[in-house]
Amino acid sequence: MHLRTGTFGFVAASLMAMEAAGSIDQSRFPAPRPTSRLEQRAPDPSPATVQAPTPDRTSPSQAALLAEAPARSLIPAARPAGLAQPRNASLAQWLRGFRNRALAQGIQVRVFDRAFAGIELDQDILNRESNQPEFSRPIWAYLDSAVSESRIRNGQAMLRQHRRVLDEIEARYGVEREIVVAVWGMESAYGSLRGRTRIIPALTTLAISSRRADFYEDQLIGALRILQAGDVDERHLVGSWAGAMGHTQFIPTSYLSYAVDFRGDGHRDIWSDDPTDSLASTAAYLQRHGWTRGQPWGVEVQIPSGLNPRLANTRRSVCEWTALGVRAQRGASLPRTGEATLMFPAGSRGPAFLAFQNFRVIKRYNNADAYAIAIGHLADRFRGGGDFVGAWPRDDRPLSRSEREELQRHLQRSGHYAGTIDGRVGSGTLEAVRDWQSANGLPPDGYVSMALLSRMRR
Numbered sequence: 190m191h192l193r194t195g196t197f198g199f200v201a202a203s204l205m206a207m208e209a210a211g212s213i214d215q216s217r218f219p220a221p222r223p224t225s226r227l228e229q230r231a232p233d234p235s236p237a238t239v240q241a242p243t244p245d246r247t248s249p250s251q252a253a254l255l256a257e258a259p260a261r262s263l264i265p266a267a268r269p270a271g272l273a274q275p276r277n278a279s280l281a282q283w284l285r286g287f288r289n290r291a292l293a294q295g296i297q298v299r300v301f302d303r304a305f306a307g308i309e310l311d312q313d314i315l316n317r318e319s320n321q322p323e324f325s326r327p328i329w330a331y332l333d334s335a336v337s338e339s340r341i342r343n344g345q346a347m348l349r350q351h352r353r354v355l356d357e358i359e360a361r362y363g364v365e366r367e368i369v370v371a372v373w374g375m376e377s378a379y380g381s382l383r384g385r386t387r388i389i390p391a392l393t394t395l396a397i398s399s400r401r402a403d404f405y406e407d408q409l410i411g412a413l414r415i416l417q418a419g420d421v422d423e424r425h426l427v428g429s430w431a432g433a434m435g436h437t438q439f440i441p442t443s444y445l446s447y448a449v450d451f452r453g454d455g456h457r458d459i460w461s462d463d464p465t466d467s468l469a470s471t472a473a474y475l476q477r478h479g480w481t482r483g484q485p486w487g488v489e490v491q492i493p494s495g496l497n498p499r500l501a502n503t504r505r506s507v508c509e510w511t512a513l514g515v516r517a518q519r520g521a522s523l524p525r526t527g528e529a530t531l532m533f534p535a536g537s538r539g540p541a542f543l544a545f546q547n548f549r550v551i552k553r554y555n556n557a558d559a560y561a562i563a564i565g566h567l568a569d570r571f572r573g574g575g576d577f578v579g580a581w582p583r584d585d586r587p588l589s590r591s592e593r594e595e596l597q598r599h600l601q602r603s604g605h606y607a608g609t610i611d612g613r614v615g616s617g618t619l620e621a622v623r624d625w626q627s628a629n630g631l632p633p634d635g636y637v638s639m640a641l642l643s644r645m646r647r
Contacts, residue, residue, distance in 0.1 A: 280308070280309075280310055280393075280397065283397050284308070287396070287406065287409075288301055288305075290406075291409075291413060294410055295414075296410070296413045296417060297417055300416055300417045303423065304389050304416055304423055305393075308390055309390065310390070310394045310398075311390055311391065311394045313430075314386075314391055314394045314395060315395075315398055315399070318399055318431070325587045327581075327583075327585065327586055327587055328535055328539075328558075328559045328562070328581070329535065329582075329583055331563065332563055335375060335563035335567065336563055336566050336567045336570060340374050340567065341567065341571065343379055344367075344371065344373075344374045344379070344567065344571050345571055347373070347374070347379050348367070348370055348571060351464070351468070354465050355369065357451075358468055358469050358472050359472070361472075362469070362472035362473055362476040363476060363482040364471075364472040364475045364476055364482065365568065367568035367569075367572055368475070368480075368486075368547075368551075368565075369468050369475075370468075371564045371565075371567040371568040371571065372471050372554065372564060373437055373464065373467070373468060373471070374567060375560070375563060375564060375567070376436070376437045376438040377435075377436050377437065377438060379436075380462070380464055383427075383428065383435060383436060383460075384427060384433065384434070385427050385428075386427060386429060386430045387423075387424075387426065388426045388427060388428055388434065388441070389409070389412055389413075389423065391429075391432060392405050392408050392409040392412060392432050392441075393409060395431070395432075396409050405432070407442060408432045408441045408442060409441075411440070411442040411445055412426060412432070414441070414445055415441055415444060415445065419456070420456045420457050420458065421458070421460055425460055426460075427460065434459060434460065435459025435460055436459060436468070437459070437467045437468070437470065439459060439467075439470065444470075447470055447473055447477060448466065448470040448473075449470050450466065451466050451470075452465060452466070471554075474553075474554065475550055475551070478550045478554075479546065479550050480550050481545075481547055484524065484527065484545050484547050485524065485545055485565075486544070486547045486548045486551060486564070486565030487529075487532070487542045487543060487544040487545060487548050487562070487565055488517050488518075488521050488522070488523055488529075488545075489517070489521055489540055489541070489542055489578060489579065490510075490515050490517055490518060490521075490541050490542060490543050491516045491517070491518055491541075492514075492515060492541050493513070493514030493515070495514075496513060496514060498537055498633050498634045499623065500513075501532065501533050501634050501635065502530060502532065502635070503530065503531060504528050504529065504530045505528065505529070506527070506529075507523055507525065507526060507543070510529060510543060511523065515531070515543065518577075518578040518579070519578060520574075520575055520578075524545070527545055527546070528545070528546070529543035529544060529545050530543070530548075531543060532544050532558065533634045535581055535582055535636065536582065536634045536636025536638065537632040537636070538582040539579060539582050540579030540580075540581070541579065547565075548562075548565065551565065584640075585639055585640050586638070587637075587638070587639075588637060588638070588639060588642060591612070592639075592642055593613070593614060593637070594611070594612040595642065596622075596637065596641070597610045597611075597612070598610055599625075599645040599646075600618070600621045600625055603625060605622075605624045605625045605628070606621035614637050618637075619635040620635070622635050622636075622637060622641070625645070629644070631644070
């Protein structure tokens, strides 16, 4: 997924009640075809990141549906290359400079001027970006929401309802339908939470004042290219407050690089009620990043008692892992070939997995282990698979930023860490944690938790 993302608006209250009851009818989200077609441009070749949903506003009738989506997206977006505009920069001053930059990149004058006519900044969007929760959710809480019984049931219903188009998509792109529908369910609760914030004003606000202004300006250029290509008009170019759009939440640069016109009607339509282009675009995205049909995303495994925990996060062939005594948990099986990475997403006390190439492909959609595990596990549950065998350490919790800084100071004082005290748990901090654990008689799995910090405080 890490950085802020953001997203999501709502549909009619009747839809909310239906989702809470465990079924989803077709969304009534109003997004008709654009009334005119502008000049077509080639897709932006820049790399893409796909965003995930977070609601715009919450009413009591919508609370049940929101419980179906993780409360906080884990999607990481690239850091900007340069400095953000100062927060007190005037809209008019910024707009003059940005207009020149946009026109220099091929945006037509009429497209730019129409998109920015009467533009105003939205302070509420800045508040959303800056007021982020201090604590992240533990992976088990995330998975409880992401792979809930109602999400499984609704996904199975979507697989039946859209069977024919999913047949075609799977045949063309070689990505299993369960994975595609799992992304759909995670990103927008099967199209019910696509967002209705107008993208141009939202991205303009963030491009002027966000600490990631350069990233949002790139997305704004992308949004203008979408308008210029004629896939949608200004009124229907809507999505999350952070710029993610459609059933499977593409940001503009991702849309330009990966969205497809599956029906061949001249539009890559991810905004309307029909999810066909969105589902096909998701499959195309995964295919482009190396999806292997028939390979598992991962397999839950049993770890022999004598296995060195430092083998966590290392990649070996299935044959090597088998020789080391790693076995699939009951009800699962390991493929005979391929390479896999041993994972302990909640430390040595929680479930262990061998993650394959398709796991890394899912992370290209959202670069977070928890997200990729959720997508893979949700797809498995659609097929009738069971829950994980291993138990999560639910008595533990993630650390706040100040607690992570405290942990780094403990590591520094003990001679295991020479980096910056910044509360960011990167590779240097994780290696220091493993060293500290090993020196103190703990399994060196590198898992950062409240239990670990409490041990350091003794």
